[in-house]
Amino acid sequence: MLGxxxxxxxxxxxxxxxxxxxxxxxxVLLALVLSQLHKLLxxxxxxxxxxxxxxxxxxxxxxxTDQETTKSEPSSDLxxxxxxxxxxxxxxxxxxxxxxxxxxxxxxxxxxxHATINELIQADIILPDDNGYYTWKP
Amino acid sequence: MAVNxxxxxxxxxxGDMDADALGKxxxxxxxxxxxxxxxxxxxxxGAHTFYVVLSGNFLISFNEDRAFTLHExxxxxxxSSVVTPFRYTGTAVALTRGEVLCLSAxxxxxxxxxxxxxxxxxxxxxxxxxxxxxxYFSGTKRAAxx
Amino acid sequence: xxxxxxxxxxxxxxMMADYRNxxxxxxxxxxxxxxxxxHYEPLLLVPIGFGILMGNVPVFKGLGLSIYEDxxxxxxxxxxxxSGVYPxxxxxxxxxxxxxxxxxxxxxxxxxxxxxxMGVFITFLGALALGFPLNEAASIGIIGGADGPTAIFLTAKxxxxxxxxxxxxxxxxxxxxxxxQPPIMKxxxxxxxxxxxxxxxxxxxxxxxxxxxxxxxLLCCMLAPAALPLLGMLFAGNLLKEATVTExxxxxxxxxxxxxxxxxxxxxxxxxxxxxxxxxxxxxxxxVLGACSFGVATATGVLFAKFMNxxxxxxxxxxxxxxxxxxxxxxxxxxQIVGQAEDPTNFLLMHAMAPNISGVIGSAIAAGVxxxxxx
Numbered sequence: 001m002l003g004x005x006x007x008x009x010x011x012x013x014x015x016x017x018x019x020x021x022x023x024x025x026x027x028v029l030l031a032l033v034l035s036q037l038h039k040l041l042x043x044x045x046x047x048x049x050x051x052x053x054x055x056x057x058x059x060x061x062x063x064x065t066d067q068e069t070t071k072s073e074p075s076s077d078l079x080x081x082x083x084x085x086x087x088x089x090x091x092x093x094x095x096x097x098x099x100x101x102x103x104x105x106x107x108x109x110x111x112x113x114h115a116t117i118n119e120l121i122q123a124d125i126i127l128p129d130d131n132g133y134y135t136w137k138p
Numbered sequence: 139m140a141v142n143x144x145x146x147x148x149x150x151x152x153g154d155m156d157a158d159a160l161g162k163x164x165x166x167x168x169x170x171x172x173x174x175x176x177x178x179x180x181x182x183x184g185a186h187t188f189y190v191v192l193s194g195n196f197l198i199s200f201n202e203d204r205a206f207t208l209h210e211x212x213x214x215x216x217x218s219s220v221v222t223p224f225r226y227t228g229t230a231v232a233l234t235r236g237e238v239l240c241l242s243a244x245x246x247x248x249x250x251x252x253x254x255x256x257x258x259x260x261x262x263x264x265x266x267x268x269x270x271x272x273x274y275f276s277g278t279k280r281a282a283x284x
Numbered sequence: 285x286x287x288x289x290x291x292x293x294x295x296x297x298x299m300m301a302d303y304r305n306x307x308x309x310x311x312x313x314x315x316x317x318x319x320x321x322x323h324y325e326p327l328l329l330v331p332i333g334f335g336i337l338m339g340n341v342p343v344f345k346g347l348g349l350s351i352y353e354d355x356x357x358x359x360x361x362x363x364x365x366x367s368g369v370y371p372x373x374x375x376x377x378x379x380x381x382x383x384x385x386x387x388x389x390x391x392x393x394x395x396x397x398x399x400x401x402m403g404v405f406i407t408f409l410g411a412l413a414l415g416f417p418l419n420e421a422a423s424i425g426i427i428g429g430a431d432g433p434t435a436i437f438l439t440a441k442x443x444x445x446x447x448x449x450x451x452x453x454x455x456x457x458x459x460x461x462x463x464x465q466p467p468i469m470k471x472x473x474x475x476x477x478x479x480x481x482x483x484x485x486x487x488x489x490x491x492x493x494x495x496x497x498x499x500x501x502l503l504c505c506m507l508a509p510a511a512l513p514l515l516g517m518l519f520a521g522n523l524l525k526e527a528t529v530t531e532x533x534x535x536x537x538x539x540x541x542x543x544x545x546x547x548x549x550x551x552x553x554x555x556x557x558x559x560x561x562x563x564x565x566x567x568x569x570x571x572v573l574g575a576c577s578f579g580v581a582t583a584t585g586v587l588f589a590k591f592m593n594x595x596x597x598x599x600x601x602x603x604x605x606x607x608x609x610x611x612x613x614x615x616x617x618x619x620q621i622v623g624q625a626e627d628p629t630n631f632l633l634m635h636a637m638a639p640n641i642s643g644v645i646g647s648a649i650a651a652g653v654x655x656x657x658x659x
Contacts (some may be wrong), residue, residue: 002415012412012421016405019653024650026507027398027642031391032375037499038388097203098231114175116234118195118427121207132204132274222621253614254385258485258634269629 027094068076076100080123095133139272140169141239149212156190157238159256177232185218187240193224194236198228204274207233217264219243220250222242228274290407300342304559311562312336312554318459325459325614328432331547332455335554337522351555364554365447368440370549371433372517375442377542378433378644379521380534382612384496385488389640392592393604397642399588400608403428403581407573414569416435419443422654424570428577429647430461430609436553438651448557449567453574457613464575464616466583469606472586478626480601482635490526497523504649509653510659517646582606582615585639600635607636610643 013115035135087106089096105113120126125137143160162252164201169192172178178189181200186210191213198215199205210216215230215238224243293299309647315333319326338358343349353357364370385392409427416424423439423446435454439447457464470478497519505512524534561567582605589605607615616636623632 003413007409007412010418010421011411012409012418015418015654015657016409017407019408019650019657020402022508022653023401023646023649024395024398025341026504027394027646029507030645031394033499033503034388034391034394034496037495038486038489038492041489045301096198097199098205098207099199099203100198102231112174114197114231114233116435118207118214122195122209128206132200132202132206134205160520222617252383254383254389254485254634255487255639258386261631261633265629265631272628 033094078119078123081120084110085116085120085126089136095129095131097132097133100135101134102125141165141169150216151190151212151214151260154259155256159253159259162253162256163241164251165250166186167241169237170240171237172235173230174234176232178232178238179218179255181226181229183226185216185224185226188219188242188243188246189215189230189240190239190241191215192215192237192239195233195240196230196236196272197233198230200274201230206274207266214264214267216243217268220246220261220264221268242282266276295344297342300344302342302490302559304342304563305342306594307561308340308557309337312340315456315554317541321395324647325455327546328550329457330458332423332452332554335551336452336557337554338551339555339558342617351552352558352629358552358555361548362556364545365436365549365552365556366440366444368437368513370545371437371440372513373545374549375514375537375539375648376517376521377545378612379497379518379523380525380537381542382522382525382641383493383637384522384641385493386634388488388492388496388639389485390483390572390635390638392596392644393600393635393638394642395592396585396605396639397608397610397644397646399605400585400610400639401429401650402584403577403579403609403648404654406554406580406584407577410655411569411573411577414573416566420446422658424573425577426647426651427457427570427574428581428620429643429650430454430458430578430581430615431609431644431647433549434456434514434647436549436559438655441655445561446566447553448561448572449570450574451553452557452562453571456571457578458614459519461609461611461614462621465606465609465615466577466622466649467578469583469586469603469619469622469643472583473590473602474607475626477590477602478623480599481630482601482604482632483598485634493526494609497526500645504645506639508652508656511648512654514648514651518644518648521540535626578609581609585609601630601632603640604632604636608639608643608646610640610647611639612644613637615643616640 007013085105088101088108092100092104102113102117105117110116117126126134127137129135141164143157143164146160146164153162173192185264191208196208196215197205199209216225216226218226220243250261312333314327315336318324319329320331323548339351345353350356351362353359360652369594404425407419407428411421411424419442425442426435426438427450429435432451434455436451437446439450501519504515521534521537524530525538583604585608586602587605589600589602594601601623603619607619613622617632619636620633623630
C-alpha cells in the first residue's frame with residue numbers, strides 16, 4: 001500500500017498532528033516561562049539587601065602604555081626622503097597606490113622604505129584620497 | 139606571555155565589556171612584537187589570527203593595490219578570522235616596529251560561539267569596521283566620490 | 285606450499301571484494317575528501333568516511349573482525365551506538381559548549397525551532413506514503429531534525445538495521461546545509477524582508493543562565509519523558525557550564541568526552557554502513573526523503589517567521605527561521621551569510637543562534653514523542 005492510503009492505514013496523520021502539537025506545546029511553554037524568568041528574578045533580587053559588586057576599579061587606573069605610534073627609529077633625513085620619494089611618485093603618477101610605491105622604493109634600494117613611507121604619511125606629505133589611493137602634497 | 143586584562147580596557151573594541159569578559163578574552167591573547175616590514179596577513183590565505191594594534195604603524199593593502207594605514211592603538215587587523223570565508227582579504231605589513239595582541243582564529247570563534255554576550259558586543263563593532271573597509275577590498279567607489 | 289599460498293590469497297580482501305565493496309569505499313573516500321579538502325563538517329565526515337572504509341573491507345566470517353560479529357572490537361565499540369549511549373553523551377558535550385543566552389534574551393524565537401521540526405513529521409508522512417513501516421518512517425523523519433545524535437538515538441531504538449544509511453544521510457545533509465538552505469531561503473523571502481534588522485538583544489543574567497537548564501529540563505521532560513536521555517544530558521551539560529563551580533566537569537564534557545565519543549560514533553556508524561544494507565533501493569529512498577526533510581524544515585522555519593511578523597511589533601528577519609534546522613552552528617552561519625549578502629552590516633548570527641538551539645531541543649522532543657508513539 002502506498003500514498004495517502006498508506007498514511008491513513010497506519011494512523012500517520014494522527015501521529016504527525018499530535019507530534020507537531022506536542023513539540024510546539026513544549027517549546028511554547030518553555031518560551032513563556034523563560035520570557036517571565038528574568039522578571040521573577042528581578043523581583044527576587046529587589047528583596048535582597050546585598051548590593052551588586054561594582055566592577056569599576058578596572059576603570060580607575062589610567063592604563064596608558066607607551067605608544068610608539070609617531071616616534072619611529074631615526075630613518076633617512078625627511079627632506080632627502082621627500083625628494084627621493086617625490087621622484088618615485090612622479091614616475092608612477094597620482095593618485096598612486098601605496099603598496100606600489102613601497103615596492104618601487106624597495107626595488108630602487110632606498111633605505112628602510114617602510115619606516116620612511118610612514119614618516120611621510122605622519123608628516124602629511126603622503127595623503128589618502130579616501131578611495132584607497134594616495135596623493136603627494138606639493 | 140599572558141595578556142593583562144587591563145591592557146584591553148582602553149581599547150575601544152573591548153570598551154563595553156565587563157571584567158569577566160575581558161578576562162576571558164585576554165586569556166586567549168598573546169603579545170607579539172613586530173619588526174619593520176614584517177607581514178602579518180597575506181591576502182587570500184587562511185585567516186588564522188586576529189590582531190589588535192598596541193603600538194606601531196601598519197599598511198593594509200587589498201585588490202588593485204588599494205590600501206590604508208593604521209597608526210593608533212586599538213585598531214584591528216585580520217577580522218576575516220571571524221568572518222566567512224575565513225580568508226584574509228588584505229595583506230598587512232608593519233611599517234615600523236611595534237607590538238600587537240594576537241588571538242588565534244579558532245579560539246576566537248570558539249569564544250564567540252560559546253558566549254553570546256561577548257559575541258554580540260564584539261561582532262557588531264567588527265562588522266562596523268568591516269563595512270567601513272569594504273570599499274577597499276570590494277573596489278566599490280564611495281558614494282561621496284562618485 | 286602452493287595450496288597454502290592459494291588459500292591465503294583466496295582469503296584476502298582483494299579476492300573477496302565485489303563491486304559493492306568498491307562503491308562503498310569510493311563513498312567513504314568522498315566523505316574523507318569532503319571533510320579534509322572542502323572542510324565540510326570534518327569532525328563528522330572524516331571518522332564516518334574512514335569507518336565506511338573499515339566496514340567494507342571484506343573479511344572472513346567467524347574470525348571476529350566484522351562489526352556485526354559478536355566478539356569483534358568494532359562490535360563492542362558499536363554497542364554505544366546500538367544501545368543509544370553515545371548520542372546522550374554527545375548532547376552533554378553540546379550542552380556544555382553552548383551559550384543559550386540568545387534564546388533566553390528573546391524566547392519568542394524558540395517558536396522558529398519548533399516550526400522547523402514540522403519537517404520531521406512531514407517527512408514521516410512522506411516515508412509512510414512510500415511504503416515504509418511506522419518505525420522506519422519515524423527514523424527517517426527525524427533526519428529532518430538535522431541532528432545526527434538524535435537521528436542515531438531514535439534509529440537505534442526503532443530501526444537499528446537502518447542506522448547506517450540514516451546516519452550517513454543525516455550527517456551528509458548536515459554537512460551540505462550551506463548548499464541546501466540558501467536557495468530555499470532566497471525563494472521564500474523578499475529582499476525587503478532579508479534586510480530587516482533585528483532588535484538588539486537584552487542582557488541575560490548569570491542567574492537566568494543557571495536556572496534555565498533546570499527549568500528547561502523539567503518542563504520538556506515532564507511533557508515528553510521519552511526525551512529524557514537526550515534532553516537530560518543536554519541540560520546537565522549546560523548546567524555544568526553555567527554553574528562555574530563545575531567548570532572542570534564542563535571542560536571534560538565538551539572536550540575529551542565529546543571528542544572521544546564523536547570519534548567512536550563516527551567510525552562505528554561508518555563501519556556499520558555495509559554494502560548489502562546501504563546499496564539498496566530503500567537507502568535511495570532514505571536519501572531522497574532526507575534531502576526533502578531538510579528542505580521542508582528550512583521552508584517551514586522561514587514561513588513561520590513570516591507568519592509571526594504579522595503579529596509582532598518588532599519584526600524578525602525571516603531568514604533566521606532557517607536556523608531552526610538544528611545543525612548548530614552551521615545553519616546560523618548560513619543565515620548570517622545570506623543576510624550579509626544583502627547588507628554586510630546586518631549581523632544576524634547571534635539572533636539565528638536562538639532558533640538554532642531551540643531546534644536542538646525541539647528535535648529531541650520530536651524524537652522522544654516518536655519513540656513513545658512506537659513503544
